[in-house]
Amino acid sequence: MSEKPVRFGILGCASIARKISRAINRAPNASIQAIGSRSIDKASRFASENGFPASAAVYGSYEAVLDDPDVDAVYVPLPTSLHVKWAVLAAEKKKHILLEKPVALNVSELDVILQACESNGVQYMDATMWMHHPRTAQMREFLSDPQRFGQLKSVHSIFCYNPGPDFLINDIRIKPDLDGLGCLGDAGWYCIRAILWAADYQLPERVTALPNPEFNESGVILSCGASLSWTDGKIATFYCSFLTNLTMDLTCAGTNGYLHVHDFVIPFQEKVASFYGASNSRWVNFGCEPTPTKHKVATDLPHEAIMVREFARLVASIEGNGLEPEKKWPIISRKTQLVVDAVKASIDRAFEPVEVGNY
Amino acid sequence: MSEKPVRFGILGCASIARKISRAINRAPNASIQAIGSRSIDKASRFASENGFPASAAVYGSYEAVLDDPDVDAVYVPLPTSLHVKWAVLAAEKKKHILLEKPVALNVSELDVILQACESNGVQYMDATMWMHHPRTAQMREFLSDPQRFGQLKSVHSIFCYNPGPDFLINDIRIKPDLDGLGCLGDAGWYCIRAILWAADYQLPERVTALPNPEFNESGVILSCGASLSWTDGKIATFYCSFLTNLTMDLTCAGTNGYLHVHDFVIPFQEKVASFYGASNSRWVNFGCEPTPTKHKVATDLPHEAIMVREFARLVASIEGNGLEPEKKWPIISRKTQLVVDAVKASIDRAFEPVEVGNY
Numbered sequence: 040m041s042e043k044p045v046r047f048g049i050l051g052c053a054s055i056a057r058k059i060s061r062a063i064n065r066a067p068n069a070s071i072q073a074i075g076s077r078s079i080d081k082a083s084r085f086a087s088e089n090g091f092p093a094s095a096a097v098y099g100s101y102e103a104v105l106d107d108p109d110v111d112a113v114y115v116p117l118p119t120s121l122h123v124k125w126a127v128l129a130a131e132k133k134k135h136i137l138l139e140k141p142v143a144l145n146v147s148e149l150d151v152i153l154q155a156c157e158s159n160g161v162q163y164m165d166a167t168m169w170m171h172h173p174r175t176a177q178m179r180e181f182l183s184d185p186q187r188f189g190q191l192k193s194v195h196s197i198f199c200y201n202p203g204p205d206f207l208i209n210d211i212r213i214k215p216d217l218d219g220l221g222c223l224g225d226a227g228w229y230c231i232r233a234i235l236w237a238a239d240y241q242l243p244e245r246v247t248a249l250p251n252p253e254f255n256e257s258g259v260i261l262s263c264g265a266s267l268s269w270t271d272g273k274i275a276t277f278y279c280s281f282l283t284n285l286t287m288d289l290t291c292a293g294t295n296g297y298l299h300v301h302d303f304v305i306p307f308q309e310k311v312a313s314f315y316g317a318s319n320s321r322w323v324n325f326g327c328e329p330t331p332t333k334h335k336v337a338t339d340l341p342h343e344a345i346m347v348r349e350f351a352r353l354v355a356s357i358e359g360n361g362l363e364p365e366k367k368w369p370i371i372s373r374k375t376q377l378v379v380d381a382v383k384a385s386i387d388r389a390f391e392p393v394e395v396g397n398y
Numbered sequence: 399m400s401e402k403p404v405r406f407g408i409l410g411c412a413s414i415a416r417k418i419s420r421a422i423n424r425a426p427n428a429s430i431q432a433i434g435s436r437s438i439d440k441a442s443r444f445a446s447e448n449g450f451p452a453s454a455a456v457y458g459s460y461e462a463v464l465d466d467p468d469v470d471a472v473y474v475p476l477p478t479s480l481h482v483k484w485a486v487l488a489a490e491k492k493k494h495i496l497l498e499k500p501v502a503l504n505v506s507e508l509d510v511i512l513q514a515c516e517s518n519g520v521q522y523m524d525a526t527m528w529m530h531h532p533r534t535a536q537m538r539e540f541l542s543d544p545q546r547f548g549q550l551k552s553v554h555s556i557f558c559y560n561p562g563p564d565f566l567i568n569d570i571r572i573k574p575d576l577d578g579l580g581c582l583g584d585a586g587w588y589c590i591r592a593i594l595w596a597a598d599y600q601l602p603e604r605v606t607a608l609p610n611p612e613f614n615e616s617g618v619i620l621s622c623g624a625s626l627s628w629t630d631g632k633i634a635t636f637y638c639s640f641l642t643n644l645t646m647d648l649t650c651a652g653t654n655g656y657l658h659v660h661d662f663v664i665p666f667q668e669k670v671a672s673f674y675g676a677s678n679s680r681w682v683n684f685g686c687e688p689t690p691t692k693h694k695v696a697t698d699l700p701h702e703a704i705m706v707r708e709f710a711r712l713v714a715s716i717e718g719n720g721l722e723p724e725k726k727w728p729i730i731s732r733k734t735q736l737v738v739d740a741v742k743a744s745i746d747r748a749f750e751p752v753e754v755g756n757y
Contacts, residue, residue, distance in 0.1 A: 058684055192621070192642045195554050195635065199651050200681070249635070250604060250627035250751070262551070264633060266625065268609035274623060276554065276608070276635040283551045283651045285679035285686050288658060292558050292637070292645040299647060299660065301674065307689040315660065320644035322559070325417055325700070327644050330666040341684070392609070392749075 042359060045351035046072035048110035048134070050101045050125055052085040053211075055139060056116045059166065060089040062343035063114070069351040071095050072111075075104035101125055105132040112354050114166070115139060118217035119224060123148045130155035135162040135354045135364075137347070138372075141224030145383075146376045146396075153369045162353045164346075164368040165375075167232055169304055171349055172342035174312040175236075177334065181298060182237060182291060187318040189295030194237045194275040196230040196290075198304050199262075199283035207281065213259050221260035222281045223382060229287075229304050230277035231378045232371070234267060237291050240371055243267035243275070246378060247392040248385035253282060265382045295319050297331060309341045401718060404710035405431035407469035407493070409460045409484055411444040412570075414498060415475045418525065419448040421702035422473070428710040430454050431470075434463035460484055464491040471713050473525070474498055477576035478583060482507045489514035494521040494713045496706070497731075500583030504742075505735045505755075512728045521712045523705075523727040524734075526591055528663055530708055531701035533671040534595075536693065540657060541596060546677040547655030553596045553634040554649045555589040557663050558621075558642035566640065572618050580619035581640045582741060588646075588663050589636035590737045591730070593626060596650050599730055602626035602634070605737060606751040607744035612641060624741045654678050656690060668700045 047063050047070065049056055063069045071091050076082035079099030086097050098104055104113060105128055112135035117125055119141050129136050136156060142165050143149035156163040169175060182188050202210065211217040212225050220227075235242075245268050252263035262280035289303040299315040306312035317331040340348070356362040377396045385393040406422050406429065408415055422428045430450050435441035438458030445456050457463055463472060464487055471494035476484055478500050488495050495515060501524050502508035515522040528534060541547050561569065570576040571584050579586075594601070604627050611622035621639035648662040658674040665671035676690040699707070715721040736755050744752040 061684070189643070192639060193556065193558070193623070193637045193645075195556065195637070195649075197552065197554065197649060197651065199552070200679075201653060202681075245609060247606075247609070247749075249625045249633050250606070251631050251633045253631060264552070264625075264635070266608045266623075266635070272610050272612060274608050274610045274637065276623070276625070276637070278552045278554070278633065278635070278651070280551060280651070282653060284548070284654050284656045284676065285681075286552075286649070286651045286656045288649050290554075290556060290645070290647050290649075292556065292639070292642045294560060294641060295643050297643045297645045301658065301690060305685060307685065309685065317643065320559075322561075322644075325420070326664065326666065326668065331660060390606075390751075 042068065042355055044068050044070040045354045046070055046109055046111045048073040048075065048104035048107060048113045050075055050104060050113055050115050051117050052076050052081050053116035056114065057089050058343055059114050059116065059347070060091065062341065062347045064090055065340060065344040066347040066351060068355060069347050072109050073098060073104045073107050075101045105129055105134060110134060111358065112137060118211045119144055119220065120217050123151055126152045127155040130159040130161050133159055133161060137164050137166055137350050139166045140228045141218065141220050141379065142372055143376060144219055145380050146373065149373060149376045153373065156369065160357070160364065162350065162357060162364040164350050165372040166346065167229065168343045168346050171346040172306065172312060173338050174306065174314060174336040177336050178298060178314055181296070181316050182293070187296050188293040188298070191237060191273055191291060191293050193292040194234050194290070196233040196277045197286050197288050198226040198229045199278070199280040199286045200226065201284050202281060207255065213255055213261070215257040215259050219259065220379065220383065222279050223260045223263055223379060226279035227263065227277065227382065228375060228379065230279050232375050233289050233303055234275040234277060235371065235374055235378065238269065238273060240374055241269060242374055242377065242395050244270050244395065245392045246381035246385055246395055248382055248390045250390055252386055263382065263386060265385065267378065299331065311335050311337045401427065401714055403427050403429040404713045405429055405468055405470045407432040407434065407463035407466060407472045409434055409463060409472055409474050410476045411435050411440050412475035415473070416448050417702055418473050418475070418706070419450065421700065421706045423449055424699060424703040425706040425710060427714060428706050431468050432457060432463045432466050434460045464488055464493060469493060470717065471496060477570045478503055478579065479576050482510055485511040486514040489518040489520050492518055492520060496523050496525055496709050498525045499587045500577065500579050500738065501731055502735060503578055504739050505732065508732060508735045512732065515728065519716070519723065521709065521716060521723040523709045524731040525705065526588065527702045527705050530705040531665065531671060532697050533665065533673060533695040536695050537657060537659070537673055540655065540675050541650060541652070545654065547657070548653035550596060550632055550650060550652050552632070552651040553593050555592040555636045556645050556647050557585040557588045558637070558639040558645045559585065560643050561640060566614065572614055572620070574616040574618050578618065579738065579742065581638050582619045582622055582738060585638035585640070586622065586636065586741065587734060587738065589638050591734050592648050592662055593634040593636060594730065594733055594737065597628065597632060599733055600628060601733055601736065601754050603629050603754065604751045605740035605744055605754055607741055607749045609749055611745055622741065622745060624744065626737065658690065670694050670696045
């Protein structure tokens with residue numbers, strides 16, 4: 040790497056920031072420049088516990104990170120309700136933004152963020168790590184192959200985990216003033232993104248929430264699901280939960296092919312991930328042929344480090360070469376949020392069908 | 399085996415009867431006694447092509463099979479619209495009935511069949527083969543374990559195949575006068591049975607069809623899906639299709655466990671079948687532990703032969719030992735039909751939620 044690494048500032052000491060700090064350390068074109076927390080002690084402890092370079096600045100506020108001229112980009116894992124304020128301020132300070140999901144409480148908020156990024160010429164990307172795994176590219180190639188997969192007809196995604204009683208009392212993801220979308224914004228975000236990804240980011244026409252969502256005492260969603268339908272006849276369903284054992288399956292069925300992943304959100308192993316695919320299966324004698332093939336995809340870097348590397352590459356091409364920010368990332372982030380919002384609206388309307396982006 | 403084998407008569411020469419003929423030949427307590435078809439030539443050809451014993455009778459009508467005093471039980475793979483007539487007649491002739499699915503066009507028809515079986519003291523079983531695979535028993539044990547699986551929260555099942563243009567023009571499964579339920583009665587039957595099986599046969603309260611079912615020109619369902627909900631908060635979804643590559647996945651998520659099968663309807667291999675299970679998975683460092691374990695279950699006999707063996711065992715215990723017919727099979731068959739009917743009703747009512755058994 041002849042180019043200077045992109046220098047990251049981190050806003051807050053969220054648990055997920057440990058993973059992304061490690062990713063920044065491992066990405067060849069990125070470095071950790073600063074961390075800020077409302078408590079400087081907490082920030083110092085976080086820096087020392089997570090292998091920050093000695094050169095990294097430690098601040099007692101988020102503002103200080105944004106004011107640091109040596110910070111090129113910020114990673115924002117703050118509670119969702121704080122995203123508008125800090126992402127907009129970061130954009131105004133010309134910091135590129137890697138924004139943790141859920142990116143906003145609704146699409147109106149997200150539009151404020153995206154507008155700020157656009158008018159300040161900074162790159163925006165949501166931190167959906169699995170998008171960047173090389174397995175994802177191979178699966179995309181499979182789904183896009185008319186012979187091997189054909190037309191997409193049905194998708195099912197599920198992301199659940201059971202973080203236990205302490206999480207359900209104390210975590211920000213179940214607090215109405217911090218992450219009001221609860222499980223829908225957290226685990227549901229991945230399910231919806233996977234469906235949109237499989238549908239090549241074509242927005243569904245309608246969304247209908249499934250019955251029986253579960254809520255905590257404050258009305259925050261702990262589990263829910265929905266069906267999505269497209270005008271071309273495709274259908275998708277998803278389910279997400281904070282009350283169910285870890286499950287992260289994705290099943291795509293096409294006219295000519297089948298794809299299944301057991302661990303689409305976070306591969307069970309860091310260095311190799313697999314998916315199952317079958318094409319043109321037929322009943323032969325008393326069974327079927329061919330049976331699904333297990334495809335293994337190796338990676339040197341974990342997917343979160345590849346995400347950081349790709350984000351940093353885009354930032355470097357803006358800062359160094361004067362290119363425009365890559366629009367793909369804000370576009371698919373906004374589509375994901377539109378579907379999140381529609382699911383929420385359908386839940387609020389007793390599971391009535393809701394037109395995406397129009398209710 | 400000291401006991402005499404149960405002697406089967408087969409009504410008609412449906413393609414699936416080839417598989418069940420082989421199963422009867424392989425089951426240690428069953429034998430093929432007769433086959434009847436409207437065309438005696440067709441019946442003769444079927445008998446010789448499918449390894450029938452020389453002693454097997456070949457008849458030019460279904461009645462003749464039912465009138466053969468050496469026939470103990472009949473296997474009925476006729477088009478669904480003929481089930482009431484021939485199953486009732488078989489019961490009246492004191493023949494035990496292994497009935498191909500879909501068992502009836504609706505629960506009223508099925509009740510006529512079940513009533514005839516009950517009043518004539520004959521065993522009834524629907525021919526849902528995977529129920530009898532030893533893998534199914536092992537999966538049941540896993541799902542019933544409070545530590546390893548806990549409370550069932552979500553189920554998704556999908557059974558699709560793409561039989562191609564000839565099927566879509568000529569097969570009985572797409573003819574409104576023969577199998578009016580189309581794909582819902584065929585592939586959907588398996589999906590619904592799998593969900594009920596996972597829910598320990600507790601009927602869902604409500605069923606809501608998914609948008610975008612596909613129909614042929616005669617209005618027969620070629621693809622559809624539904625969500626099912628229970629009063630305890632469980633949720634299930636399924637999708638079935640004649641227009642999509644072979645897919646037969648089942649995913650069950652419980653509070654403490656996860657179960658996935660790639661091939662729940664027909665295992666990819668006859669002699670060994672597998673499923674994936676995980677329990678009490680937790681985020682550990684940057685991944686999760688434990689990851690799902692692949693459980694392999696070996697079987698000497700294919701599942702359809704085990705089904706025949708179990709059916710014949712029940713028949714022998716009625717005929718030989720004077721026991722009552724096993725009620726489990728009519729009960730779960732009726733529950734499956736109730737859900738099939740509710741899905742059909744929801745489709746007919748533009749995807750309105752429908753109370754199961756009450757519309």
